[in-house]
Amino acid sequence: xxYSQCRQDMFVLxxxxxxxxxxxxxxxxxxxxxxxxxxxxxxxxxxxxxINDYSNQxxxxxxxxxxxxxxxxxxxxxxxxxxxxxxLSLDIEGEGLRYNALLKIIVDGLSxxxxxxxxxxxxxxxxxxxxxxxxxxxxxxxxxxxxxxKNDGFEFEDWWIKL
Numbered sequence: 491x492x493y494s495q496c497r498q499d500m501f502v503l504x505x506x507x508x509x510x511x512x513x514x515x516x517x518x519x520x521x522x523x524x525x526x527x528x529x530x531x532x533x534x535x536x537x538x539x540x541i542n543d544y545s546n547q548x549x550x551x552x553x554x555x556x557x558x559x560x561x562x563x564x565x566x567x568x569x570x571x572x573x574x575x576x577x578l579s580l581d582i583e584g585e586g587l588r589y590n591a592l593l594k595i596i597v598d599g600l601s602x603x604x605x606x607x608x609x610x611x612x613x614x615x616x617x618x619x620x621x622x623x624x625x626x627x628x629x630x631x632x633x634x635x636x637x638x639x640k641n642d643g644f645e646f647e648d649w650w651i652k653l
Contacts, residue, residue: 501636503532606648
């Protein structure tokens, strides 16, 4: 059973299997429309970050929750994680903010096997989100495996791999 909005969790499990690592940036609540709960239930470990304080709700999960601004957080603090993390879920709100967070994460030295990242092109964010995300990830050697994932008919997210 998927907890994700568009089965992102099942997509990741189909590629990696049980027992991986994740970074969930813009995680929000620990259960509702969450991309990593199913992963955790299948032996995964990771870190979830959100600008809002959901720490009380996250106590019911085994995942480390950090309240932080994704654009200011020092991802080098996660040096105890593997050098290549299995999955990045990136879903923060605001035009251009996802791209800037992705750029910061990569500059801080993290890389991933699978990425699901919102671009909200349906809101007109093609030039500020979708295109720059795609250019950056293509340069970094990622393959766009599922472009423009739709929710209720609206293109909002891309799925990438670097296996």
